[in-house]
Amino acid sequence: MSDQKKKNLTPVQQEYQTLAKKREIKRPVLKNCLKAFLVGGFICFLGQFVQTFYVHFFEFNERTAGNPTVATMIFVAVLLTGFGVYDRLGQFAGAGTAVPVTGFANSIASAAIEHRSEGYVLGVGGNMFKLAGSVIVFGTFAAFVIAIIKTILVGWGGL
Amino acid sequence: MKKLFAFFLIISFLTGCNMMGQGEVKPLYIGSNKVEDQTKADEAKQIVLSMDEVTAVRGATFDEDIYVAVKVKQFDRFFLDEIRKEAYDKIKKRYPDAKVHVSTDKKVLLELEKLEIQINNNKIKRKEFEKQWKRIEDFMKG
Numbered sequence: 001m002s003d004q005k006k007k008n009l010t011p012v013q014q015e016y017q018t019l020a021k022k023r024e025i026k027r028p029v030l031k032n033c034l035k036a037f038l039v040g041g042f043i044c045f046l047g048q049f050v051q052t053f054y055v056h057f058f059e060f061n062e063r064t065a066g067n068p069t070v071a072t073m074i075f076v077a078v079l080l081t082g083f084g085v086y087d088r089l090g091q092f093a094g095a096g097t098a099v100p101v102t103g104f105a106n107s108i109a110s111a112a113i114e115h116r117s118e119g120y121v122l123g124v125g126g127n128m129f130k131l132a133g134s135v136i137v138f139g140t141f142a143a144f145v146i147a148i149i150k151t152i153l154v155g156w157g158g159l
Numbered sequence: 160m161k162k163l164f165a166f167f168l169i170i171s172f173l174t175g176c177n178m179m180g181q182g183e184v185k186p187l188y189i190g191s192n193k194v195e196d197q198t199k200a201d202e203a204k205q206i207v208l209s210m211d212e213v214t215a216v217r218g219a220t221f222d223e224d225i226y227v228a229v230k231v232k233q234f235d236r237f238f239l240d241e242i243r244k245e246a247y248d249k250i251k252k253r254y255p256d257a258k259v260h261v262s263t264d265k266k267v268l269l270e271l272e273k274l275e276i277q278i279n280n281n282k283i284k285r286k287e288f289e290k291q292w293k294r295i296e297d298f299m300k301g
Contacts, residue, residue: 052265055265055266055269056269060266061264061265061266061267061298061299062264062265062266063264065266
């Protein structure tokens with residue numbers, strides 16, 4: 001609760017607030033971080049495994065193997081979302097499953113599933129990028145900003 | 160749950176430490192009496208392997224071209240560009256007339272390894288060699 005709102009409360013309410021805060025279950029931040037680290041790392045390990053597979057058995061080198069690897073990981077994540085497995089994993093690991101590319105796939109697929117009852121055009125098509133849209137917007141914007149910084153550094157700083 | 164986490168932590172630390180202890184792999188020196196003279200590649204391999212960051216090296220020669228693929232230690236992978244350049248300069252200094260390519264790509268390493276074994280066992284004809292050579296060059300371009 002913000003400080004501004006706290007001032008408007010009666011003393012009894014304030015007392016209640018402090019009591020409630022004391023009784024509230026503390027968020028296990030460290031444990032959550034550890035979970036996210038391990039599960040996210042495991043997902044990246046699987047991605048690395050898929051990439052090595054493509055390098056060994058197909059005509060890809062390390063750089064070009066990235067594309068089929070991402071496609072495979074997205075495909076697997078969408079399948080798991082459809083089966084309801086990825087949601088449970090996400091509940092357990094939090095950001096560990098949201099940050100890799102599989103989290104992006106999950107956010108699109110789950111939104112599509114959720115809004116299927118509203119019809120294909122306005123429901124699925126309109127809501128599919130509700131969550132993923134922010135990723136695209138901020139991702140593009142961040143890339144733009146970093147490209148400007150790099151251009152300035154390379155062009156004028158002579159780095 | 161806590162035990163499980165402790166277990167994972169210990170495992171990850173242990174495997175991390177064991178990776179550090181991996182020794183260097185001996186390169187395959189092929190010599191001159193094969194389909195193509197490989198002495199240039201042999202010497203290039205020796206030069207590159209003398210660098211601290213390099214743990215394994217594969218390479219071959221075809222006409223005037225020398226292709227070398229190196230495997231770089233984990234931490235030194237942050238400086239792949241510089242390592243490639245250093246290796247290239249070293250080989251170029253020894254063979255100024257040759258067309259030298261140095262790669263750190265895993266695919267190139269694998270393909271050159273296959274090619275080396277084929278050359279060493281005299282299992283490859285000149286025409287096939289040329290075909291493979293073009294293929295490996297494409298992988299290097301990335």
